Amino acid sequence: DGGITQSPKYLFRKEGQNVTLSCEQNLNHDAMYWYRQDPGQGLRLIYYSQIVNDFQKGDIAEGYSVSREKKESFPLTVTSAQKNPTAFYLCASSQTTSSGNTIYFGEGSWLTVV
């Protein structure tokens, strides 16, 4: 099946630890994104990448890092510098066509700091 796969679905992190969330897509999309969603709130952009080996900071990049070594993969590392990391993390991908641009999401990863 074509789609976006995020793992793990649930993750617990101790304070001071770095954790990495995986995102893989087999849609052959050029662009990939990471969003954060807090309870009862909309999505906020952390990082995005329009092409392999290139990425840009979104609105809330502090305390996060990413890499884009392969077209299909865009892992997100939540570092110990992120002060409030407990949230729902969503990965997305998109492809620009002549009729515009549509963005599709994975099922998300829940990160809880214990």
Place this chain on the structure above:
Amino acid sequence: QKEVEQDPGPLSVPEGAIVSLNCTYSNSAFQYFMWYRQYSRKGPELLMYTYSSGNKEDGRFTAQVDKSSKYISLFIRDSQPSDSATYLCAAFKAAGNKLTFGGGTRVLVKP
């Protein structure tokens, strides 16, 4: 001020009623507009995608864009309990290649 504003709700309607959802945006650079449906603890699912001003219909869903007023709407006809979810509007500008979301409106359709 947020670039995309959306009433958080909750919006409660009886089954079979029309659900009316609205968003406003402030940036004229937004070119594409989308509506997503998000069930609890799930990723958002793309419902409607529009580019120009006017109406776009898909089954029970109608998306409406008024670029002159910077206003976008989603209407759900013959609402069902399975339509109970959070609905997110989003706007996209090609420059920067990123999607900006409203805060979402929680909808509850009561049987």
